[in-house]
Amino acid sequence: MNASFLSPSDIPVVCLMGPTATGKTDxxxxxxxxxxxEIISVDSSLVYRGMDIGTAxxxxxxxxxxxxxxxxxxxxxxxxxxxxxxxDCLALISGxxxxxxxxxxxxxxxxxxxxLENGITELxxxxxxxxxxxxxxxxxxxxxxxxxxLAALDPESAGRINSMDAQRIQRALEIVLASGKPVxxxxxxxxxxxxxxxxxxxLSFSDRKVLHSxxxxxxxxxLEQGLQGEIEGLLDxxxxxxxxxxxxxGYRQMVDFLQGDTTYQEMRQKGIVxxxxxxxxxxxxxxxxxxVLWWVDQGLKSKxxxxxxxxxxxxxx
Numbered sequence: 001m002n003a004s005f006l007s008p009s010d011i012p013v014v015c016l017m018g019p020t021a022t023g024k025t026d027x028x029x030x031x032x033x034x035x036x037x038e039i040i041s042v043d044s045s046l047v048y049r050g051m052d053i054g055t056a057x058x059x060x061x062x063x064x065x066x067x068x069x070x071x072x073x074x075x076x077x078x079x080x081x082x083x084x085x086x087x088d089c090l091a092l093i094s095g096x097x098x099x100x101x102x103x104x105x106x107x108x109x110x111x112x113x114x115x116l117e118n119g120i121t122e123l124x125x126x127x128x129x130x131x132x133x134x135x136x137x138x139x140x141x142x143x144x145x146x147x148x149x150l151a152a153l154d155p156e157s158a159g160r161i162n163s164m165d166a167q168r169i170q171r172a173l174e175i176v177l178a179s180g181k182p183v184x185x186x187x188x189x190x191x192x193x194x195x196x197x198x199x200x201x202x203l204s205f206s207d208r209k210v211l212h213s214x215x216x217x218x219x220x221x222x223l224e225q226g227l228q229g230e231i232e233g234l235l236d237x238x239x240x241x242x243x244x245x246x247x248x249x250g251y252r253q254m255v256d257f258l259q260g261d262t263t264y265q266e267m268r269q270k271g272i273v274x275x276x277x278x279x280x281x282x283x284x285x286x287x288x289x290x291x292v293l294w295w296v297d298q299g300l301k302s303k304x305x306x307x308x309x310x311x312x313x314x315x316x317x
Contacts, residue, residue, distance in 0.1 A: 008097035012316055013196045015042075015113055016106040017286060018203035019279035021214040025058055026303045027203060028106035029066040034309035035102045035316060040069045040092050042107030044085075045248050047074045053222050053230045054250040068106075076234055076245040083122050086115045086191065093194060102316060103196075108278075110285040113200075119193040121186050124178040134170050134177075143169055154182035199315055200292045201308070203300060204283070210301075215275045219250070223268065227254055249274045 014031060016024050028039045041047075045055040049072045052059075063071065069092050074080050089105070089112070096103045105113070138146050144163045150173050151158035157172045175183050205211045231246075231254045239246060241255045250271050257267035286292060299305045 006100075006316075008094070008100075009196060011097040011100075011102060011196060012199045013093060013116075013194060014102060014104045014312065015116075015198055015200045016104060016203070017042075017110070017113060017200065017282075017292075018108065019211060019282040019286075020056075020108050020275060021211060021218050021279070022203040022205065023300045023303060024106045024108065024203055025062075027299075027305045027308060028104050029062070030305045031102075031104050031309055031312065032066055035104070035312060036100075037102040037104040038069065038092075038096045038099075039066060040089060040096075040103055040105045041071050042085075042089075042105045042109050042112045044080065044109040044112065045245075046071045046107070047080045048072070048076050048078075048245050049074065050234065051076055051230070051245060051248075051251070053225045053227045054248065054254070056218060056222070076239045077243055079244055081125070082111055082115055083120060085112050086120045089116060090194065093196065097196065108282055110282055116194045117198060119190050121190045123175050123183075123186055127174060127178055130174055130177060131170065134173050138166065138170070146170075146173065149173065150176070153177075154184075157183045198291075199312065200289065202286045202292050202294050204286075204294055204296050205300060206296050211279060212276055215279060216272050219268065219272050219275060222250060228258070231255065232258065249278060 014035070014037070016028055016031070018024055031037055032039055043055075045051065046057055046068070047070060048055070051057070057071065058066070058068070070085070070088060093103045105116070107113075134146065143166050146169050147158060147161065147163040150161070150169055153176045154172060157176075161168045161172060163169075172183055175181075175186065179186070227250060231251060234246070235241065235255075235258070241259070246252065246255055253262070253267045253271040253274065256262045256270075257264060262270065295308055298307055
């Protein structure tokens with residue numbers, strides 16, 4: 001199917017969402033073929049090269065057959081901000097629709113989907129030196145004193161933040177001190193959301209036990225495939241244990257094991273529990289969204305999404 005008869009701005013963007021381990025990758029592949037689509041990964045972990053097993057990244061053969069944008073675009077020592085995703089994804093959507101094709105956005109990083117639908121306020125990047133300075137002042141003077149400092153620089157932000165809310169005080173002070181402008185001035189320059197129509201689909205299981213079982217099975221498969229060796233190789237290559245990429249689920253638990261802080265079985269259990277907690281947060285976020293089509297059970301176990309593709313063809317004519 002080709003959407004080239006639609007103007008680029010009228011081609012819908014299919015958002016294939018859902019908690020981890022529900023089959024979004026397989027669904028996206030079938031939609032790509034059925035809708036003449038291109039896939040954009042909406043997964044903050046798949047951006048990292050060499051982090052394949054612990055992220056459940058599709059293998060090379062799969063990615064050659066079903067190419068994904070925004071996969072393997074950063075080294076593990078690098079960062080990839082939500083603002084960078086926003087810019088990259090909007091550019092990709094523009095290019096895909098200009099080619100008359102349908103963008104299929106697949107993944108479970110919900111704050112990525114959020115900025116596409118609601119826009120983004122681009123704030124100054126985190127400055128480690130400035131953050132350390134603020135933390136040192138807080139240790140000496142206390143957070144109420146830092147709140148008073150914020151009130152002098154940005155009264156509006158201080159009015160919204162409790163005098164003991166260390167995290168929010170620190171970030172607001174970072175923004176003001178780094179940019180010389182109050183937070184409200186940045187909010188006034190908020191970047192707009194995607195203008196194409198959005199078709200939001202959430203894959204889910206009606207029985208939570210099924211999802212929990214799939215999460216456990218997938219984590220065990222990662223261990224069998226060599227997650228430990230992958231992480232040992234990353235550490236040997238110079239990737240430090242406290243870099244953001246190594247804080248991802250699975251990686252941080254394995255690092256704790258390798259450092260002797262937990263047993264192998266504790267590592268496994270903590271990785272499974274952390275993944276289940278992630279799935280719960282993803283579902284909670286989705287349930288609070290508007291205009292979501294819930295695709296429950298149908299084809300998820302069999303990896304057959306013909307009914308889903310047939311339904312979407314009715315939207316994209």
